[in-house]
Amino acid sequence: MTVENLGGLAVGFGADRLAKSVKITEALETLGTEASAMGSGVREKASKLISRMADELMPQSMGVTPDGRLIPIKTDAGKIDDFAAKMVGRSGEYVPEHKPMFLAPGPNKVLSKREMEAFGGLKKLEAMSDGELASIGLRRYEMSKLRLESDEFSLQAKVPGDHRAWFRASVSKDGTLVLTDLSKGAMPDGTGAYFLAEALKAHNLKPTGKIFLKNIREKETLPALAAGVSPEHTKIGRCVTKGLKELGLTPTAFKLVETDRGIDIIIELR
Amino acid sequence: MGTDTDLVFKGKDLDLIQSLVYEPSLEPMYCSFRMYLHWPDELPSGISTEGYESLCDLWTARACRYHGLTLPESLNPATFTRVWDRAIAQGLLWPGFQRLELGEADKKYFLEMLKQENPFD
Numbered sequence: 001m002t003v004e005n006l007g008g009l010a011v012g013f014g015a016d017r018l019a020k021s022v023k024i025t026e027a028l029e030t031l032g033t034e035a036s037a038m039g040s041g042v043r044e045k046a047s048k049l050i051s052r053m054a055d056e057l058m059p060q061s062m063g064v065t066p067d068g069r070l071i072p073i074k075t076d077a078g079k080i081d082d083f084a085a086k087m088v089g090r091s092g093e094y095v096p097e098h099k100p101m102f103l104a105p106g107p108n109k110v111l112s113k114r115e116m117e118a119f120g121g122l123k124k125l126e127a128m129s130d131g132e133l134a135s136i137g138l139r140r141y142e143m144s145k146l147r148l149e150s151d152e153f154s155l156q157a158k159v160p161g162d163h164r165a166w167f168r169a170s171v172s173k174d175g176t177l178v179l180t181d182l183s184k185g186a187m188p189d190g191t192g193a194y195f196l197a198e199a200l201k202a203h204n205l206k207p208t209g210k211i212f213l214k215n216i217r218e219k220e221t222l223p224a225l226a227a228g229v230s231p232e233h234t235k236i237g238r239c240v241t242k243g244l245k246e247l248g249l250t251p252t253a254f255k256l257v258e259t260d261r262g263i264d265i266i267i268e269l270r
Numbered sequence: 271m272g273t274d275t276d277l278v279f280k281g282k283d284l285d286l287i288q289s290l291v292y293e294p295s296l297e298p299m300y301c302s303f304r305m306y307l308h309w310p311d312e313l314p315s316g317i318s319t320e321g322y323e324s325l326c327d328l329w330t331a332r333a334c335r336y337h338g339l340t341l342p343e344s345l346n347p348a349t350f351t352r353v354w355d356r357a358i359a360q361g362l363l364w365p366g367f368q369r370l371e372l373g374e375a376d377k378k379y380f381l382e383m384l385k386q387e388n389p390f391d
Contacts, residue, residue: 151316163310164299170319180322182390183302192391215326217304218389222342236303239390260349261327262304 094146094157094202099194100126101141102133109189110141141188143195146202154180157199162186167199177207179240180214193239197246206247210268213240217262231256231265240267278328278357283321286314292365298376301326302389305341306333307380312366327353328366336370337380 101110102125116122119136133139149156159165165185170178177200184192200206213236216222221234231237231254241251244267253268279287290311298307306329313325331354333339334347341347357364372380383389 149315153317153319153322163297166299170322172319178319180326181301181303183300184391185299189388190391192388213303215304215323217330217341217345218302219305219340219342219384222344226344235388236390239388242391258344260346261323262345 090148090155090203091150092148094148094198096143096146096194096198097201099143101143101188101191101194102138103141103188105137107189108186110191111138112190141191143187143191143198146199148202150203155203155205157195157202159185159187159195165195167195169200169203169205171205172212175208176210176212177205178212178214182239193242194246196240196243200243200247207244207249207269210266211240211244213265213267215259215262216265222263225256225263230254231267237265237267244269276356277360278324278353279321279360279362282316283318283324284362286317286321288363290314290363290365292368294368298379300380300383300389301329302383304330305339305384306330307337307372307376307383309365309369312364324353324357328357328364332366332370337372337377339384 100122102116102119103110104115111119113122116125119125119138125133125138130140144159144161146157147160149158154168154170156169157167162185164183165187166181166183168179168181170180172178179196182192182196184195187195216236218236221236224234225231232241232251237254244251250270251267252270255266255268257264257266277284293309293311296309296311298309300307304326308325308329312329313322317325327350330339330341331347331350334341335351335354358367
């Protein structure tokens with residue numbers, strides 16, 4: 001295999017070590033570590049190269065974490081490229097999966113499941129034309145496409161035209177997904193969890209094991225937890241649970257870590 | 271400039287922070303997890319996890335000290351304002367230091383966000 005030209009930046013990428021046939025894992029790790037410190041375009045290219053090399057040379061499938069570590073992965077069909085993409089995040093546009101949502105007149109809010117029941121249920125509403133919906137005061141709501149960004153340390157999703165909508169997460173060294181920010185911006189109430197789910201999907205991030213909500217200092221959450229409300233029943237807990245369920249994930253336990261900067265909520269998943 | 275341990279940002283993070291350019295026409299975003307306003311020109315791309323946490327401390331400190339935020343009782347504002355003071359002592363050129371006073375529209379937006387029934391979903 002030849003060492004590929006990484007946009008003119010191959011020098012210093014550990015590529016020389018590969019050429020001298022050093023231990024393959026060590027060389028690929030070096031390559032990953034050095035690539036992780038470069039710009040997103042170079043990282044993406046390096047990630048693909050490492051994945052392909054690992055695929056060809058390793059008896060076991062390997063993947064690259066955002067901090068450049070080479071780790072063994074379980075794969076059904078050796079889809080290392082998919083895994084690498086999953087770990088380093090994505091950039092560009094993403095069209096959210098269609099989810100039927102309906103807005104009622106008045107507050108900027110989508111109907112909850114229970115509220116949809118009052119109109120005959122989701123299936124009935126979904127089958128109605130726009131005119132029929134308008135006749136009962138409803139209209140469809142479709143989430144706009146997302147703009148994805150990622151760098152060495154974070155994965156982000158934004159909504160073009162709504163600069164206040166923002167998702168930001170990172171993946172810790174042990175592979176745990178750390179959710180640092182979630183703001184639905186001008187999107188209707190009731191869409192935050194869906195935004196979370198779509199942002200995770202868009203970055204190909206399906207959390208396994210657990211998810212961390214970092215440094216929560218929200219005014220209702222902290223007193224509620226202090227008063228003994230279980231985390232899953234706080235507003236943030238309900239929102240994240242709803243988002244995870246959209247991805248087919250079920251929280252099995254919620255743990256709290258109190259710090260001088262707020263509370264970290266650790267959600268264990270099945 | 272203080273000792274190395276007093277520095278809020280170091281190395282690459284410091285370079286990234288110092289390279290930010292204040293853009294007065296930008297509008298703020300609201301952080302639902304931590305109840306502060308922040309602006310897009312205050313966050314550099316590529317900042318480390320530790321650097322991001324320091325930025326969150328600065329945003330919280332500014333909200334408490336200048337924007338009228340009251341933190342939940344269990345938290346001590348000094349935890350965050352100490353970081354702010356260290357950042358000032360470090361001589362950072364962070365655009366966030368330009369936004370101590372909120373304009374009417376931003377103040378209104380901040381109050382609306384703080385009063386939201388459910389800021390997450």
